[in-house]
Amino acid sequence: MxxxxxxxxxxxxxxxxxxxxxxxxxxxxxxxxxxxxxxxxxxxxxxxxxxxxxxxxxxxxxxxxxxxxxxxxxEERRAVRTLPLYRLAVSAGTGELLDGTDYDTVEVGDEVSPNVDFGVRIAGDSMEPRFVHGQIVWVHRQETLRSGEIGVFLYNGAGYCKRFERVPGRVELVSLNPRYAPIRVAEGDELRVFGRVVG
CATH class of the missing domain: 1.10.260.40 (lambda repressor-like DNA-binding domains)
Incomplete structure (x- = not known):
């Protein structure tokens, strides 16, 4: 072998x-x-x-x-650039989730899209089957999302990876795992987009 x-x-x-x-x-x-x-x-x-x-x-x-x-x-292990990998897993973070210096620097090759700005780890099973617990998702930093895109968010002080959905009269953060109900963003709630998941 x-x-x-x-x-x-x-x-x-x-x-x-x-x-x-x-x-x-x-x-x-x-x-x-x-x-x-x-x-x-x-x-x-x-x-x-x-x-x-x-x-x-x-x-x-x-x-x-x-x-x-x-x-x-x-040939696939050749590092071509470094990216921050945040230590706080999305779904259990704080307001400093992706703003501070609590991250590791990782080397990545061309298997990671050139549009990626940082990585975070998934916590829990709410985004299965596409993303599993412990998996790294790669994120392009941006402040807005289109309906249907998957992003990383700060919602009322906690970090989440969810699908962003606009429905009549409100915004929802939707899990891919049907066992979890959507998070309905109410008026006055704090919602911040950190970026769009690209891989």
């Missing part, structure tokens, strides 16, 4: 974190995504691939913060 393949890198990350395949399967299963030890073995041999949610859990278990640097082929 090519030592630079996704499966080989996945196996190396597991060994570096000090886990065996059985322990990994148990962790992923307990996280809510049932998997057997044989599946972990197949991922590492390159026979099959983990789902996006399983990969998020693997990265959490292995303490991997930069998926591209960890798993992408060498």
């Amino acid at each position: 090519d030592d630079n393949s996704f499966g080989a890198r996945l196996a190396a990350a597991r060994r570096a974190a000090g886990y065996n395949q059985t322990e990994v399967a148990k962790y992923i299963t307990e996280a809510g995504f049932p998997v057997r030890t044989q599946a972990v073995s197949k991922w590492e041999r390159g026979t099959t691939l983990p789902s996006a949610r399983q990969l998020v859990e693997l990265c959490r278990l292995y303490h991997i913060r930069d998926v591209v640097a960890a798993f992408a082929p060498a």
Whole structure:
């Protein structure tokens, strides 16, 4: 197996974190995504691939913060610029969510759109299936959105990633997960647009 393949890198990350395949399967299963030890073995041999949610859990278990640097082929890992990645996850922030200096600087390649100004992490499952807990979303900084666009907002002191919708007489912040009711923005509420999600 090519030592630079996704499966080989996945196996190396597991060994570096000090886990065996059985322990990994148990962790992923307990996280809510049932998997057997044989599946972990197949991922590492390159026979099959983990789902996006399983990969998020693997990265959490292995303490991997930069998926591209960890798993992408060498030609895709070349950093072309740096971007701020804010530490406060959207959906649980404060008024200083994206205004302060509480961010890490990350290097990104051309897999991230040149229109991106910063990144934030998703918290919770309200934007599934498109965005999952722990995923980084990349944002173009702008102060207005068109109806139907997904953005990052400050609403009454908390940070959110939602779809912006104009309906007769009001604005709503809509989750992609149908289990969550829209947030109806009332007159007098504080709503600020930080930007549009572009990836």
